[in-house]
Amino acid sequence: MDQSTTKAMDVVPPAMIMFVPIANGSGGAGALRHSRGKVGHSACLAATSGRRHRPSSGSHSARRLDVRMAAALEQGTHRSLTGEVDYVIVGGGAAGCVLANRLSADKNVSVLLLEAGGKGDSFKISVPLGFPYLCGSDIDWKYLSEPEEELHERRVYFPRGKMLGGSHSMSVMLYHRGEAADYEQWEAMGAEGWGPDGVLPFFKKSEHQHAKDMDSAFHSKSGPLSVSDLRRVNPLTKVFLEACEGAGMPRNEDFNNWNSRQDGMGTFQVTQREGMRESPATAYLRPVVGRRNLRVETHASVEKVLIDEGSKTAVGVSYVNKDGRKVKIQARKEVILAAGSLATPQLLMLSGIGDRHMLDEFGIPVIQHLPGVGQNLQDQPAVMLSYQSPNPYVDKNKTQTYYTERTGKDIRSILSYLFLGNGPLTSPMCEAGGFVRSDPSQRSCDLQLRFIPFVSEPDPYHSLGDFATGGEYLTNKSNRPAGFTLQSVVTRPKSRGYVALRSADFRDRPMVVPRWLEDKADLKTMVEGIKLCRKIASQSQFAQFRGDELYPGPQLSSDADLESYIRESCHTANAVVGSCRMGALDDDSAVVDPSLRVKHIKNLRVIDSSVMPTLPGGQAGAPTMMIAEKGAELVFILALSESAHLPLDAVGKMLVICS
Ligand SMILES: Cc1cc2nc3c(=O)[nH]c(=O)nc-3n(C[C@H](O)[C@H](O)[C@H](O)COP(=O)(O)OP(=O)(O)OC[C@H]3O[C@@H](n4cnc5c(N)ncnc54)[C@H](O)[C@@H]3O)c2cc1C
Numbered sequence: 001m002d003q004s005t006t007k008a009m010d011v012v013p014p015a016m017i018m019f020v021p022i023a024n025g026s027g028g029a030g031a032l033r034h035s036r037g038k039v040g041h042s043a044c045l046a047a048t049s050g051r052r053h054r055p056s057s058g059s060h061s062a063r064r065l066d067v068r069m070a071a072a073l074e075q076g077t078h079r080s081l082t083g084e085v086d087y088v089i090v091g092g093g094a095a096g097c098v099l100a101n102r103l104s105a106d107k108n109v110s111v112l113l114l115e116a117g118g119k120g121d122s123f124k125i126s127v128p129l130g131f132p133y134l135c136g137s138d139i140d141w142k143y144l145s146e147p148e149e150e151l152h153e154r155r156v157y158f159p160r161g162k163m164l165g166g167s168h169s170m171s172v173m174l175y176h177r178g179e180a181a182d183y184e185q186w187e188a189m190g191a192e193g194w195g196p197d198g199v200l201p202f203f204k205k206s207e208h209q210h211a212k213d214m215d216s217a218f219h220s221k222s223g224p225l226s227v228s229d230l231r232r233v234n235p236l237t238k239v240f241l242e243a244c245e246g247a248g249m250p251r252n253e254d255f256n257n258w259n260s261r262q263d264g265m266g267t268f269q270v271t272q273r274e275g276m277r278e279s280p281a282t283a284y285l286r287p288v289v290g291r292r293n294l295r296v297e298t299h300a301s302v303e304k305v306l307i308d309e310g311s312k313t314a315v316g317v318s319y320v321n322k323d324g325r326k327v328k329i330q331a332r333k334e335v336i337l338a339a340g341s342l343a344t345p346q347l348l349m350l351s352g353i354g355d356r357h358m359l360d361e362f363g364i365p366v367i368q369h370l371p372g373v374g375q376n377l378q379d380q381p382a383v384m385l386s387y388q389s390p391n392p393y394v395d396k397n398k399t400q401t402y403y404t405e406r407t408g409k410d411i412r413s414i415l416s417y418l419f420l421g422n423g424p425l426t427s428p429m430c431e432a433g434g435f436v437r438s439d440p441s442q443r444s445c446d447l448q449l450r451f452i453p454f455v456s457e458p459d460p461y462h463s464l465g466d467f468a469t470g471g472e473y474l475t476n477k478s479n480r481p482a483g484f485t486l487q488s489v490v491t492r493p494k495s496r497g498y499v500a501l502r503s504a505d506f507r508d509r510p511m512v513v514p515r516w517l518e519d520k521a522d523l524k525t526m527v528e529g530i531k532l533c534r535k536i537a538s539q540s541q542f543a544q545f546r547g548d549e550l551y552p553g554p555q556l557s558s559d560a561d562l563e564s565y566i567r568e569s570c571h572t573a574n575a576v577v578g579s580c581r582m583g584a585l586d587d588d589s590a591v592v593d594p595s596l597r598v599k600h601i602k603n604l605r606v607i608d609s610s611v612m613p614t615l616p617g618g619q620a621g622a623p624t625m626m627i628a629e630k631g632a633e634l635v636f637i638l639a640l641s642e643s644a645h646l647p648l649d650a651v652g653k654m655l656v657i658c659s
Pocket residue numbers: 090091092093094095096114115116117159160161162163164165166167168169170171172173174175176300301302303338339340341343347573574575576608609610619620621622624
C-alpha cells in the first residue's frame with residue numbers, strides 16, 4: 001500500500017468520547033483512558049464558552065494572567081493523548097485557536113490541536129510596536145513567491161506566523177470586517193448561508209468591544225476577542241486626519257458599522273488588551289488550555305491527511321513531532337485543516353486531493369481530482385509614499401512623534417508601556433487611514449489608505465528580510481531619517497494567483513504565484529492611490545512636518561513612471577486568502593461546500609482563511625475568526641444530527657435558539 005493512503009482504519013462510530021486522566025491528575029504522558037459520554041446540550045454551552053473564560057480586566061492583572069496562562073499552556077502542551085481523538089485540528093493559527101476553544105467546550109469530545117511552530121508567548125510578540133522585529137525571525141515561515149515578469153522578476157516575501165495564534169500573532173492588529181456587500185457577494189457565489197445575516201452573529205460572538213458608544217447591532221461586549229480603540233494616538237496621526245479633512249475626505253467613526261458606508265477616514269480599532277497584542281492564542285486558546293479533553297501539541301508538523309481510499313474518508317493525520325518522530329493519529333469524527341491559505345492547499349495536495357495532473361507530476365496517488373485546490377489565491381498588494389521630516393536627522397530624537405528605531409529604546413516609552421500600558425509601544429504603526437474609491441464609479445471602496453508615522457522603504461518587507469539576516473534596517477546603525485509614510489492598499493483585488501506544489505516533500509514550501517497585477521484594474525487603483533496620498537500630504541496641515549518626498553520621489557509623476565515604481569516595489573498587505581474556495585455543491589471549481597466540507601471526501605473540512613471566495617474589503621483576521629466560529633457550529637450541528645438522528649436543519653434551528 002502506498003504511504004499516502006491508509007486502508008480502513010478502525011473508525012469508531014459517531015459516539016462522543018470523553019478523555020479522563022487516570023494517573024495522578026497532572027495530565028502526565030499517556031495517562032488517559034476513554035469513557036463514553038452522552039450527547040447533552042453541550043453544543044449550546046459552546047456558544048457561551050468564551051465568556052466563562054474571560055481574563056480579568058484589572059489594570060495589571062492582564063499581564064499577571066498572561067504569565068499564568070503561559071504556565072497552563074506549558075502543562076497543556078505536554079499532556080499527551082495518544083492514538084485517537086475525535087477531532088484533529090491542523091494548524092494553531094487564527095482559525096485553529098478558535099476551533100480548539102469551541103470544539104473542546106463540549107467535554108464529551110476530545111480535541112487535538114497540532115501546530116508546526118512553538119507557543120508564541122514571548123514578550124516581544126505581545127508588544128504592538130515590536131511587530132516589524134517579528135518579520136523574518138524564527139516565528140515566521142518566510143514564504144517567497146516565484147519571480148514574475150509583471151513584478152520585474154522580483155520574489156515577493158510573505159511573512160506568515162509559525163506559532164500558536166499563527167499569522168495573527170505577528171499581525172498589525174487592525175480590526176476590519178469588510179462591508180455587508182462583501183458577504184452578499186459570497187452568497188451570490190454559492191456560499192449559501194454566508195450572507196451578511198449569516199456571518200454577523202459570528203463576528204459578534206467573537207468580539208469583546210471595549211469602546212463606548214458602538215452600535216450594539218454590529219458590536220458585542222461578550223466575546224473572547226478584545227477589540228479596542230488605540231490607547232495613544234500619535235500627534236502626526238492627528239495631523240494626517242486633519243489633512244484628510246482638508247482634502248475633502250469624510251470622517252468614519254466605525255468602519256465595521258454596516259448601516260453606514262465604509263468610505264471615510266478615521267483611527268483604526270485594534271485587537272489589543274490593555275495595550276498588549278490580543279491574538280487568537282491569547283483570546284481563545286490560553287484561557288481553555290487546561291481543559292482535559294484538549295491537547296495542544298506544538299512543533300508538530302503535519303505531513304498529510306490519512307484517507308481511506310475505498311470510502312474516501314479522512315481517518316487521521318500523520319505528523320512529525322518535536323522529537324522528529326513520525327506519529328499517526330486517528331480522528332474518529334473529523335480532521336479539520338486550519339493551516340492557512342498557503343499551507344492548507346499544500347496539505348490537501350500532499351494528501352492526494354487536488355489537480356490530477358499536478359499530483360501525477362509529483363507521483364502522489366490521486367484520491368480526488370479537485371482542480372480548484374490552490375487556485376483563487378488573493379492578496380492585497382500595497383505601495384508606499386514616504387516623506388522625510390524637515391530636519392530628518394535631528395527629528396529622530398522626537399521619538400514620540402516620528403517613530404524610528406530609537407522609539408522602542410526610549411526610556412519614556414518603555415516606562416509608559418510597562419507601568420501604564422500606554423505610549424508609542426502600544427502603536428500598531430498604522431494608526432489611522434480609511435477606505436476610498438479611486439474613482440466614483442467603483443461599487444465599493446477599492447483602496448485602503450494607511451498612515452504610518454515612520455519612513456518606510458518602498459518595499460518594507462524586503463528591508464525587513466534584510467534586517468532578519470543581519471542587515472542594519474531597524475538598528476541604531478541604520479541611516480533612516482525621521483518622517484512619515486502613506487500606504488495605498490488594493491482592498492478588493494480583482495487579480496487571482498495560485499499555490500502549487502514544489503515537491504512531494506511536506507518540508508518544502510509550496511510555490512506561491514500571487515499574480516497581483518494580472519488584472520490591470522489593480523495596477524490603476526495603486527496609481528490613483530499614490531496620487532491621492534500626494535494630495536493628502538500636500539495639505540497645509542503637514543507643512544511643518546513634511547520635508548522631501550523620498551519614495552517614489554517627485555521625479556516620478558506620470559502614470560507610466562508610477563506603474564513602473566509599483567512593479568518594482570509593491571508588497572503584501574498580508575491578506576492572503578481564497579486558495580480553497582467555498583462554493584455551491586455543484587460548483588466543480590470550489591474546494592469546500594458551504595458547510596466547509598472538502599468536496600467528495602468524508603470527515604474532512606477546511607476551516608481557515610483559504611475558504612473565502614473573495615477578500616472582504618479590509619483585513620483578513622476578523623473574517624477568519626468569524627469563519628472558525630461559524631465552522632465550529634457547523635461541526636456541532638453535524639455531530640448532533642448524527643447522534644440524535646435528526647436532520648441537519650432541525651439541529652441548526654435548535655442551536656440558534658440555544659445561543
Ligand atoms: C505581518 C502580518 C500582518 C497582518 N496584519 C493583520 C491585521 O492588521 N489585521 C488582520 O485582521 N489581519 C492581519 N494579518 C492577517 C491575519 O493574520 C491572517 O489573515 C490570519 O491569521 C489567517 O488565519 P489562518 O488561520 O487562515 O492562518 P494562520 O493564522 O496563518 O495559521 C495557520 C497556522 O497553521 C500552522 N501550520 C502551517 N502548516 C502546518 C503544518 N503542516 N502542520 C501544523 N501546523 C501548520 C502555522 O504555523 C500557523 O500557526 C496579518 C498577517 C501578517 C503575516
